[in-house]
Amino acid sequence: MIINVHAGHSLKCRGASGLLDEVNEDRAVKNRVIELLRANGHTVYDCTDDVGKTQNANLRNIVRKCNDHKVDLDVSIHLNAGGGTGTEVYIYSDSSKAKDEATRIAEKISNALGIRNRCVKTSTKLYVLKKTKSPALLVECCFVDNAIDKVKWNADKCAKAIVEGILNKSVNEHPTPKPQSNTSNALGTYMITASDLKVRTGPGMKYRVKTHNELTKDAKAHDYDRDGCINYGTRVTVSKFDGDWAKIPSGWVAKRCLKKV
Template identity: 85%
Template sequence: MIINVHAGHSLKCRGASGLLDEVNEDRAVKNKVIELLRANGHTVYDCTDDNGKNQNSNLKAIVNKCNDHKVDLDVSIHLNAGGGTGTEVYVYSDNSKAKDEAERIVKNISNTLGIRNRGVKTTTKLYVLRKTNSPALLVECCFVDNATDKAKWNADKCAKAIVEGILNKSVNEHVETPTPKPQSNASSALGTYMITASDLSVRTGPGANCRRKTYEELTKNAKAHDYDKDGCLNYGTRVTVSEFNGDWAKIPSGWVARKYLKKV
């Protein structure tokens, strides 16, 4: 899926606050939602705006970002205020293509956090639901000014509930970051190296059996002062490695033993 996600309001035009602060919590939820969706292979655009100084400019900035991409779903994340308790999700109308996701999300949040399920509601008054081009839903995770909601609040669990509602399947809350296997050709290992040996010979290919290049061959396309008369690289010469092959490194003029190179 391709999904737009944003947290409501802006750092310069903050949302509701009480026992919880909406802007702090909606961003925590938003970040985790994006992390989990991406970990499950989906493309996500973060359409959060932090520059809007008033509600109008904030909403316009968010919707502009949303409508920059054609997506399967727009997800807006808020926290509620005004004395209620529980979670609710808004869609534009009963015909909204986001309604199934909305139903699952509100049920999941209610079950996960153990707060009241206020259900899916329709409204044509919310700017982000009215102005976004793709199916959209707006989550009011819980109430910032309710003691029960505050006691049960957990941004990560709420995010997982939202993601499972979107995807209609279970996901792991903790994203496993695979330990990168040591890879000799990892692009991070390539780059500029310094030669740490005197008279380091340059070969025609990887491996000690490859023929040693002559001074004439080496200096044809390279700086002569990098090589001695025997066709060896001098200590301190800087070379760019474009490939590794076992114990050998490919530099512009040929192959050299990797152990005599130091990354700079």
């Protein structure tokens, strides 16, 4: 499958808080969901927005990222508030192609955490469900302001339940990651130091741009940027890179999109 996943709200326009903090917890769930889906062989795009300063800006950013990809499913991860208890999953209408996944996710989270199953609900007002082009669902994992939900909360268990609901099968909690190939025909995002881009061809200052194979033949470590592309290269200080290319200082690294032929 090809799947969009994002955590709700942003670091600058935070969601609900109480006994749990929605932004912190939904990102923990989101990260684990993506990890498990990828480890089980599926393509996942992280469409989370961390920079939107208002609710409207945050929602527009998320939907724009989601609609940049043609996927089988859009998954929005939230935590609820308002004094209730349990988990529920929203879809746009009863005819949504995401209804089966939503039903399974609600049941599996309820069972995994031991909290009430509030089942699947429909809403034509939720922006993400209304504006995304692919089948979409929005998970309200539990209530941040309910003591029972707080005590039973476990982000890893919740993430595993979501993945099993999507895939309709049990998954290994600690799967062996599938090896990534450097010979993919897909367009990849390769993270390479600027000095790696050229090779001297003769005396003086004559250079040429390295080929795709030359740039990636020694790639060993890899990670994903926020658009789901693989970042290759071990010379970059990973602790300084948070996945947002726009924040990288000018001249520090170069981003090249190269298609293998």
